[in-house]
Amino acid sequence: MPRIMTIWLPRWPVQRRLVENPALRKVPVFVCRRERRGVMVIVSWAWALPPWTKSARGGGRSSVPRIPSGMSLAEGMAVLALAHGSRACHMAEVEADDPTADRAALERLARQCRRFAPIVALEDAERPECLHLDVTGTAGFFGGEASLVRTAVWTLAAHGIHARVAIADTPGAAWAAAHHTERLDLRHTPPFHRRRRFAIVPPGEQALALAILPAAALRLEADVLTALREVGIDSIGGVLRVSRKSLASRFSPALAVRLAQFTGARAEPLAPAFGEELPRAAQQFDVPMSLREMGEDAIATILERLVGRCAAPLMARGDGITALQVRFERRADGGVQEPCPPVVIDVGLYRPSIAVRHVVDLVRLRMSRVRLPREIEEIVVEVVAAAPALCRQRTLFSGASESAAAEVGMLFDRLAGRLGAKAVFEPRLVRDAQPEHAWVGMPPAASASGSSRTAAVSQGPPTAPAERRPIWLAPRPVPLDVVAVVPALADAGRPPVRFRCGGEVHDVAAAHGPERIETAWWRGPIVRRDYYMVETQAGGRFWIFRRLKDGVWFLHGVCA
Amino acid sequence: MVTGGLLEKVSQAGDFAGFSAGWHRGDVVPTGFTPLDRLLPAGGVRRGSLVECLAGGEASGAAALACAVACRLASDGDRAGDTASAIVVVDRKGWFHPPAVLDWLRQRGASGWHAARLVVARPAHDADELWAIDQALRCRGVAAVVAWPRAIHSTAMRRWQLAARASLAVGLFVRPFVARREPSWAEARIAVTPRSGGSLAVRRLQLSLVGGPWASTVQLQERSVEIGLDLARGGEAMLPPWVAAPYVHEREQVACRAS
Numbered sequence: 001m002p003r004i005m006t007i008w009l010p011r012w013p014v015q016r017r018l019v020e021n022p023a024l025r026k027v028p029v030f031v032c033r034r035e036r037r038g039v040m041v042i043v044s045w046a047w048a049l050p051p052w053t054k055s056a057r058g059g060g061r062s063s064v065p066r067i068p069s070g071m072s073l074a075e076g077m078a079v080l081a082l083a084h085g086s087r088a089c090h091m092a093e094v095e096a097d098d099p100t101a102d103r104a105a106l107e108r109l110a111r112q113c114r115r116f117a118p119i120v121a122l123e124d125a126e127r128p129e130c131l132h133l134d135v136t137g138t139a140g141f142f143g144g145e146a147s148l149v150r151t152a153v154w155t156l157a158a159h160g161i162h163a164r165v166a167i168a169d170t171p172g173a174a175w176a177a178a179h180h181t182e183r184l185d186l187r188h189t190p191p192f193h194r195r196r197r198f199a200i201v202p203p204g205e206q207a208l209a210l211a212i213l214p215a216a217a218l219r220l221e222a223d224v225l226t227a228l229r230e231v232g233i234d235s236i237g238g239v240l241r242v243s244r245k246s247l248a249s250r251f252s253p254a255l256a257v258r259l260a261q262f263t264g265a266r267a268e269p270l271a272p273a274f275g276e277e278l279p280r281a282a283q284q285f286d287v288p289m290s291l292r293e294m295g296e297d298a299i300a301t302i303l304e305r306l307v308g309r310c311a312a313p314l315m316a317r318g319d320g321i322t323a324l325q326v327r328f329e330r331r332a333d334g335g336v337q338e339p340c341p342p343v344v345i346d347v348g349l350y351r352p353s354i355a356v357r358h359v360v361d362l363v364r365l366r367m368s369r370v371r372l373p374r375e376i377e378e379i380v381v382e383v384v385a386a387a388p389a390l391c392r393q394r395t396l397f398s399g400a401s402e403s404a405a406a407e408v409g410m411l412f413d414r415l416a417g418r419l420g421a422k423a424v425f426e427p428r429l430v431r432d433a434q435p436e437h438a439w440v441g442m443p444p445a446a447s448a449s450g451s452s453r454t455a456a457v458s459q460g461p462p463t464a465p466a467e468r469r470p471i472w473l474a475p476r477p478v479p480l481d482v483v484a485v486v487p488a489l490a491d492a493g494r495p496p497v498r499f500r501c502g503g504e505v506h507d508v509a510a511a512h513g514p515e516r517i518e519t520a521w522w523r524g525p526i527v528r529r530d531y532y533m534v535e536t537q538a539g540g541r542f543w544i545f546r547r548l549k550d551g552v553w554f555l556h557g558v559c560a
Numbered sequence: 561m562v563t564g565g566l567l568e569k570v571s572q573a574g575d576f577a578g579f580s581a582g583w584h585r586g587d588v589v590p591t592g593f594t595p596l597d598r599l600l601p602a603g604g605v606r607r608g609s610l611v612e613c614l615a616g617g618e619a620s621g622a623a624a625l626a627c628a629v630a631c632r633l634a635s636d637g638d639r640a641g642d643t644a645s646a647i648v649v650v651d652r653k654g655w656f657h658p659p660a661v662l663d664w665l666r667q668r669g670a671s672g673w674h675a676a677r678l679v680v681a682r683p684a685h686d687a688d689e690l691w692a693i694d695q696a697l698r699c700r701g702v703a704a705v706v707a708w709p710r711a712i713h714s715t716a717m718r719r720w721q722l723a724a725r726a727s728l729a730v731g732l733f734v735r736p737f738v739a740r741r742e743p744s745w746a747e748a749r750i751a752v753t754p755r756s757g758g759s760l761a762v763r764r765l766q767l768s769l770v771g772g773p774w775a776s777t778v779q780l781q782e783r784s785v786e787i788g789l790d791l792a793r794g795g796e797a798m799l800p801p802w803v804a805a806p807y808v809h810e811r812e813q814v815a816c817r818a819s
Contacts, residue, residue: 408646408677408701415681415692423682427658438659444679466663467761467791471623473657502618512760539754540619541763557657559763560615560623560708560734 001203003145004270005133006174007113007152008164009106012129014046016105017095019160023430023440024093025049028080032073033097040073043097043127050084087520099127106131108323109161111278111384115325115344116142116152121270123175125219130178132171132270139167142341149198151341165198171270172262173206176217176236183213207263211237218258227251236262278383281309288330288375296364299379303360306381311354320352320389326363327380330373342380343373347417350444351409352387358410365417412444433517434527435473435556438464468515468533470543470557477554480544495532495544501555506536514546531556587728592632593796595785599767600748605629608724609747610717610731614740614770621765621789622752623708626732627661628794630704633730634676635668646677648696650707652689654682664794676703690716697723697731708734714743721745740770755786762797763789 009015013031018024025048032040050064065083067076077089103122110120110131117138123130135148142148149165156163166177177184181199201209210217213236215228228251233239239247239259247256260266283302291299303326314320328343345366353359415424425441432438481500495511513532520526528548535541543557588604590597597604605611611629615622630647649656661678669675681696683689689709696705697720712733724731737751748769755764768784788797 404645404701406701407699411648411695411699411702412679414695419681419683419688419692423684424679426677426679427662429659429662435657439657439662441680444677464659465761465792466660466794469660470657471627471660472653472655475654509756533760535756535758536619537756538617539621539756539764540617541621541754542619558619558655559621560619560655 001169002134002136003139003167003169003203004171004174005117005135005149005152005165005167006171006178007131007133007156008166008175008178009109009129009131009161010164011044011046012106013044013097013099013102013127015161016102018046018048019105021442022160023428023442026437028088028092030073030076030092030094031097032094040094042067042069042071042073042076044069045076103128108385110272111382112323112325112346113152114382115155115327115342116148119270119272121272124271130175132174134270135167145200149200153197163197166201167199168201168206168210169203170206170262170264171268172219172258173201173210173264175219176210176213176262177201177206180210180213180217184209207236207240211235211240215239218255218262220255220258221252224252224255228255278386279310279313280380280382281306282378282380284378285376288377290375291372292374299367300360300364302379303363303381304356306379307359307363308356310381310383311356311359314383314386315354315389318388319386320354321349321359321383321385322352322387323348323383323385324359324363325380325382325384327378327382328373328376329378329380330376343370345370346384348413348421349409350412350416351406352389353410353413354389355410358413362413362417365414369418433464434519435469435517436475438469464515468531470541470559472558472560473543474556474558477545477556480553480555482553495534495546496553499544499553499555501542506538506540506542508534509537510535517545533559589633589636591629593629593787593789595787596629596750596767599750599769599783599785602747605633605730606747607633607728607730608726610721610724610733610745612739612744612746612749613732613734614737614749614751615734616737616751616753620752620754621763622734623706624660624763624791625752625765625767625789626706626734628664628789630706630730630732631661631664631668631676631794634703635665635673636703645674646679646699646702648699648702648705649678649680650689650692650696650705650709651680651682652686652710653708656680660791661794667793686710693731694719694723697729698727699729700727702727702729704730704732706732706734712739712742714745717745758788761790761792762799763791764799765789 014029017029017031028045028047028050030045031043033043035041045067047064065079067079071079073094077092080092081089106122106128110122113120113131113133117133117135119134121132122128123132135145139145139148142151145167149167152165153163164178164181166174166181168174168177177199182196184199184201215234215236215238216225217236218239220228228234228239231250233242239255240263244256247259257266261268283306307321307324310324311321324347326345326347328345330343345363347359347362347366349359349362412424421443422441424444426444427439428442429439430437480496482496483498483500483505495508495513497508499506499508511532511534514530515532516528516530518526518528529545530548531543531545533541533543541559542555543559544553544555546553587607588602589607590604591600611626613622613626627647627649634645634647647661649658649661658678658680665676665678681692683692686709689707690712693705693707693709694716696702712735720731723729731746733746740749740751751768751770753766753768755766758764764786765788766784766786786799788799790797
């Protein structure tokens, strides 16, 4: 019995942009296309971090309004303004629809998902948002289907991608289950299989387990759904109860096809066509090899050979590696001959590279942070993404500049390889009054390309002058231990004359302020603070504030 | 005889630390602070060297001074015919707040200086911090590395010195003043002591040379100067003449005051 795992990536056009630009998570993002007469129609939209997220999680009503695809942008903005005020509309980012880029990004993701199964295919749709993986016989490598879906969900989440995953007998059933993981009937699914983000349909039970799902889960067109609704059929169970002859005579032939694909009566082969095939190289061993006996240098030599074989065809067509996956296929550590999931090392590069040694160094950096198996049977190196390499003809005077820029790009790769991608960033100013949100860390990819080298200085001025901001800012304000205040001025909100910080008592000699910082109500918890830059008698400078709600003093920054 | 031998050894130590005439094609970059340039043995910051700013207190302004000098070094790329234009801040503590430095770079870019990039690395462990500093100092595209490591082993610092010498990057390290007793491979160790009385935009800092291999070989004009750090631009601010006048302190007196 085949088993298919479907990974649904809701609102993929927006998710792709959020992954590429994490700063967009804080604002509503609309992906729109321009229709006739200039009307902007919403293709997809999302607000990843809306206000009141915590209260919504606590069981309250979701604060994100429902704006369906196909609605005009003006209407969508009106709905958003109704829910969050007009300020939310001013914050909103409107991006142009780019289906080609969406598909290309999905294909890259599909290549990365080969870590779960060898056959990965895109959904057969005009705007695909799903990946189908043939996990027949491979789920055992991950400790079972429940472990596999959990691993898939959290692996994607670690990359900032929200996904819903389901496993069923057919792509149609898995598609339906992935789109409605929350509505599955508990009577037919063991409780431990039921999670909000993933679902497992037991073999041969898709008709029973998914009967309660709406008819739209059969991937039907709108006109077919309307016809079904007219005769009172609104669920898969209702469709299944109608005889095949009746379906064929009364409804579109597409319904019979989709139903047959859902039940498995009609095959729906997966076609892993990802455009131009990217290179892959593998080294198999006749007997399981002990990594300890092989030694690090021997592994590096093998990796260099494999990466070199992958890089050669890319070099011939002027491309470079931007993402690479190394898999160590292994047996169980205890010597028991049972399948084990491969140890996978994903390496990303900020700029395309064909420098084999550099790529191998990045793999070795990641290897030092991964628990490798004791024995391996195969090493697989697969290029997951490639892009045109930045090769330019050398000039007489600017050669050093290009090589220095390339070295900076390689430095970012190395730092991100060991410290983690989120630990290396290029700060960008954001026009936000609250100091904690006055900047965001962007991956240095865009600037490393060389075209936007002045990115750090090409933005507008900050919301506050530089002299009013400290060099060090505490991640969270620290309650200040106030030793003495001037009683007559305490009520007026003047700063304390003496406070304790870091075990030392500081006498305030001068204070500059107050600088009042308030955030609007639609930002969530309201922030109302009076900031002072105080200078102590010893010359030290601290950035402290008084919370207007209760008059408590906090230390927020140090002019180190 | 004995004195002569000692002087020779000290001179060799100076060579070892990288303080010898003609070592690096003479590419000394001004720090942007004239009194500081007078204080430094080479008349500025030599590319490919390490500089330690010993902070006399948590809020002393040493980190701001290091960032300002780093901005000056990175912005000087085109003028010096060099290509290094990135500043890497290794922030183990996770407290670095970039808006002020970004604004300094923006203003320098608007004034026609070389456009520099600011990149922040936040290692989670001490070992990663040392490794990140080492990697950044090895990169030829990096103009300056700013870090405030809690502890530096002499071996690690020697490695950084060699890395910086090869890439011509400058390492600017902010360390507590108590670190003056530790051995160092830095070309210059500057004690930064804040002084009260400045305005919001101008910070008064007293800078003093602390130790170093040059002590026996170079006749310095001054041992202690006072500068005004313009926090709005990240450059030098003019101080009143009675403050800006150079004055000489004995090293012992400076150490007592800073401690």
